[in-house]
Amino acid sequence: MVNLSTKYMGFDLKNPLIIGSSGLTNSIDKIKDLEQKGAAAVVLKSLFEEQIMFEINNNVNVSDVNNSYPEAHDYIKNFTKDNSVGDYLKLIKGAKKEVKIPIFASINCVSFNEWTKIAKDIEKAGADALELNVFILPSDINTTSEAHEKMYFEIIEEIKKSIKIPVALKIGYYFSGLVNTIQKFSWTGINGLVLFNRFYTPDINIDTMKLNVSNVYSTPEEISTSLRWIAMLSNKVNCDISASTGVHNYEGVVKQLLVGAKTVQLCSTIYKNGPQQLEKILEGLTKWMERHNYKSLDDFRGKLSLGKVENPVFYHRVQYMKHLSGTD
Ligand SMILES: Cc1cc2nc3c(=O)[nH]c(=O)nc-3n(C[C@H](O)[C@H](O)[C@H](O)COP(=O)(O)O)c2cc1C
Numbered sequence: 001m002v003n004l005s006t007k008y009m010g011f012d013l014k015n016p017l018i019i020g021s022s023g024l025t026n027s028i029d030k031i032k033d034l035e036q037k038g039a040a041a042v043v044l045k046s047l048f049e050e051q052i053m054f055e056i057n058n059n060v061n062v063s064d065v066n067n068s069y070p071e072a073h074d075y076i077k078n079f080t081k082d083n084s085v086g087d088y089l090k091l092i093k094g095a096k097k098e099v100k101i102p103i104f105a106s107i108n109c110v111s112f113n114e115w116t117k118i119a120k121d122i123e124k125a126g127a128d129a130l131e132l133n134v135f136i137l138p139s140d141i142n143t144t145s146e147a148h149e150k151m152y153f154e155i156i157e158e159i160k161k162s163i164k165i166p167v168a169l170k171i172g173y174y175f176s177g178l179v180n181t182i183q184k185f186s187w188t189g190i191n192g193l194v195l196f197n198r199f200y201t202p203d204i205n206i207d208t209m210k211l212n213v214s215n216v217y218s219t220p221e222e223i224s225t226s227l228r229w230i231a232m233l234s235n236k237v238n239c240d241i242s243a244s245t246g247v248h249n250y251e252g253v254v255k256q257l258l259v260g261a262k263t264v265q266l267c268s269t270i271y272k273n274g275p276q277q278l279e280k281i282l283e284g285l286t287k288w289m290e291r292h293n294y295k296s297l298d299d300f301r302g303k304l305s306l307g308k309v310e311n312p313v314f315y316h317r318v319q320y321m322k323h324l325s326g327t328d
Pocket of ligand 1: 265268
């Protein structure tokens, strides 16, 4: 019998599969189904800072937030009218009553200000942890990388002051000194790092000459970015790492554990294949461990992280060379 349990941010999880923040977790019925199919924890759909601020100052016009992020604008226009912070707190309370798995709340933010008050309400409602989805697009020509990073540190500091439940930081990879910056984030007292978030990407329809959103769901090939950086970071950070983006099957889960992740977050594959994909992944992981005579995840976790792997050039090398790629 293999043991799939893992520790993440102080929680004893029955296995490493967490459902990533998305519409997959926006109702109690969906969360119950995900638990029943094997999810070890869920991250609720994010509340957006702009939405919280909109409710705090309910005289704010929707157009005032247009210039922050297009997704925030859409979210506020299409979501806020049917949902509120109050509904979010109800979802947390309801989920805590109905399921045994940990419930992680999520806030999508770009600054710190009054919205941090809501973190206390989220804690009071019973959320087991809070995932902060922070993405500040480094697009302002006058903002240096130091000033850009400072905003992340300020948000973490403010949130850590307000709540006692564990905090995870979910980020993208747009930092110039990526490993150094992430290591410093891990020294702030956060309990988890979710590497990496995946963002809306713009595309152009050349017939209508209009901009649209491309590739809402990830592909299995997209796993490589988080694999590389988790391999480089897993034994250099002071908190647990949850792998995110491009994990679609048990092979992806095995790879992320081999580079040192404590858990993996699943989103696109559940949208595409339904919650039963969890059962398939757990079965595949169990059989793979049996084939390799591993009894627990710790028997192989981090085995291929940087420092343990024989040929680190595979993580370091970024330019194609014939002897590595086999192609000229
Ligand atoms: C439809 C959809 C909605 C999402 N909503 C959120 C969200 O509210 N908050 C968040 O942090 N991430 C959100 N994400 C990102 C996912 O949590 C995840 O990080 C990303 O999809 C990469 O994982 P995947 O490759 O397993 O899909 C969303 C993704 C999708 C596809």
